Amino acid sequence: MASSILVPSTKLLMMLALLLGILICSESTIDHGFLQETNMTLYIHDYFSGPNATTIAISSPSDDSWIADNFGIMYYTDNPVTEGREPDSDRIGRAQGTFVSSAMDGSNSQVVMSVVFDTEQYQGSTLEIQGAGNPVQRVKEVSVVSGTGQFRYARGFATFETVYYDRAANYSVAEWNITMEHY
Ligand SMILES: *[C@@H]1O[C@H](CO)[C@@H](O)[C@H](O)[C@H]1NC(C)=O
Ligand SMILES: *[C@@H]1O[C@H](CO)[C@@H](O)[C@H](O)[C@H]1NC(C)=O
Ligand SMILES: *[C@@H]1O[C@H](CO)[C@@H](O)[C@H](O)[C@H]1NC(C)=O
Ligand SMILES: *[C@@H]1O[C@H](CO)[C@@H](O)[C@H](O)[C@H]1NC(C)=O
Numbered sequence: 765m766a767s768s769i770l771v772p773s774t775k776l777l778m779m780l781a782l783l784l785g786i787l788i789c790s791e792s793t794i795d796h797g798f799l800q801e802t803n804m805t806l807y808i809h810d811y812f813s814g815p816n817a818t819t820i821a822i823s824s825p826s827d828d829s830w831i832a833d834n835f836g837i838m839y840y841t842d843n844p845v846t847e848g849r850e851p852d853s854d855r856i857g858r859a860q861g862t863f864v865s866s867a868m869d870g871s872n873s874q875v876v877m878s879v880v881f882d883t884e885q886y887q888g889s890t891l892e893i894q895g896a897g898n899p900v901q902r903v904k905e906v907s908v909v910s911g912t913g914q915f916r917y918a919r920g921f922a923t924f925e926t927v928y929y930d931r932a933a934n935y936s937v938a939e940w941n942i943t944m945e946h947y
Contacts, residue, residue: 797947799945799946799947800945800946800947801943801944801945802942802943802944802945802946803941803942803943804941804942805939805940805941805942806845806846806847806856806879806939806940806942807845807846807847807848807849807853807927807937807938807939807940808843808844808845808859808924808937808938808940809843809844809845809846809851809935809936809937810841810843810935810936810937810938811843811934811935812934812935812936813934814934817934818841818842818843818844819839819840819841819843819863820839820840820841821837821838821839822838822839822840823836823837823838824836824837824838825837832865832899833865833870833873833899834865834870835865835866835867835868835869835870836864836865837864837865838862838863838864838865839862839863839864840861840862841859841860841861841862841863841877842858842859842860843858843859843860844858844859845857845858845859845879849927849928849937849939851935851937855882856881856882856883856886857879857880857881857882857883857886858879858880858882859877859878859879859880860877860878860880861875861876861877861878861893862874862875862876862877863875866896867896870899871898871899871900872896872897872898872899873896873897873898873899874894874895874896875893875894875895875896875897875906876893876894877892877893877894878890878891878892878893879891879893881913886913886914886915887913888912888913889911889912889913889914889915890911890912890913890915891908891911891915891918891942891944892908892909892910892911892912892918893906893907893908893909893922894906894907894909895907895922897924902925903923903924903925904923904924904925905921905922905923905924906921906922906924907919907920907921907922908920908921908922908942908944911944911946914946915944915946916946916947917946917947918944918945918946919944919945919946920942920943920944920945921942921943921944922940922941922942922943923940923941924938924939924940924941925938925939926938927939
């Protein structure tokens with residue numbers, strides 16, 4: 765009696781095969797071909813004070829210290845992105861995200877940002893950028909972790925550097941070079 769339970773019946777094997785078949789069929793694999801590499805340079809304009817500020821400090825660990833490298837201070841940005849470094853250069857989108865002073869000694873700022881494109885070519889596509897940048901390092905590097913639209917599955921890195929800084933106007937421009945692979 766016991767041995768007849770251990771030997772699977774033909775019917776049971778057929779049911780198993782059918783079940784496995786269904787399981788395999790519910791997964792599908794498509795060959796996307798080769799990844800393409802895209803390099804792009806863009807400029808992010810930061811207006812950090814005044815009525816039209818595009819960067820705002822949204823929280824500080826203590827009410828009386830809103831200094832940029834204070835551990836835990838958090839900024840939110842919705843900065844214009846252009847093709848060239850001049851403020852009136854062609855607009856290609858917005859850079860929206862948070863910058864948090866993430867190191868206790870002020871040596872790092874964590875960036876989590878979406879570049880939201882609004883050009884005809886990349887309309888509605890985004891790049892998701894994340895990483896730690898040392899505020900005193902001239903050129904910082906963060907990663908491109910993914911993307912949407914034309915940049916689905918994007919992966920790569922971005923280097924950026926402040927190329928213009930006007931303290932009196934509370935305005936700065938950063939140059940970003942993005943290198944990524946995507947389908
Ligand atoms: C993109 O830039 C990298 C260096 O960051 C270079 O090695 C690569 O050849 C460039 N690719 C294209 C497609 O221009
Ligand atoms: C802020 O933006 C408004 C609306 O675009 C504009 O009229 C105003 O001149 C701007 N103010 C400053 C200080 O740039
Ligand atoms: C961006 O790339 C250009 C051309 O290769 C280079 O001159 C510039 O220094 C780079 N800037 C950054 C921030 O990586
Ligand atoms: C720049 O920021 C400083 C400090 O917040 C402020 O006192 C000054 O009025 C700002 N200048 C402009 C042009 O917005």
